[in-house]
Amino acid sequence: MLHCRGTHMRLAIYTGIILASGYACLTPALAADPTGDWRVADGVANIRVAQCNGAMWGAVSWEKKPGGRDENNPDVSKKNRPTLGMATLINMKKTAGAEQWEGQVYNAKDGQMYSATITPEGTDKLEIKGCVLGFLCGGETWTRVSPPIPLSTANAMAKGAPKTTGAAPKSAPAAAPAPTAAAPKSAAAAKPGQKSSTDPVGDICLLPEIAGFAH
Known part of the structure; x- marks a missing residue:
């Protein structure tokens, strides 16, 4: 030094x-950690990023205007699917020698899939860049709104390691009788595997679109 x-x-x-x-x-x-919830640049949604089967995945965890649909998707069968819980960061793998992850990003605004990278900028910013077929490149910076997400039971199982370190004890209090104030606390913490009326997404590794790919 x-x-x-x-x-x-x-x-x-x-x-x-x-x-x-x-x-x-x-x-x-x-240490860069892209997991957690991030507010997109225009503030219309939060993206929850978690490690699923050794890769980073992201899904819409909150919408400023609830009830969004994937109406710009070129696949007619998906035009009516809810955007809440929809995968946006797809199977992003760590770049060797850099605090960066590479994969794909789905942009619901135009229904296009982009080659993309995510790069943590400090602890509270996440830079995302994407290109279509190597051109039409662009990017934006997301702002952290929740802390990094520890590995959940679902993540451990997806990696082939049946570990229950930490995740099981954390979810246990939610199953036991507890004061009504406990629910808002768990929702605010966005603990993996937990769902509530204010956090209907929970552990994104359990979402069918991600679980089916990651497993």
């Missing part, structure tokens, strides 16, 4: 330019 810092200070003295890479040496490395 001190060597890196000193090197760039000397470079600044000799050249009169403070290199951007020098700032990176002063910034502690944080």
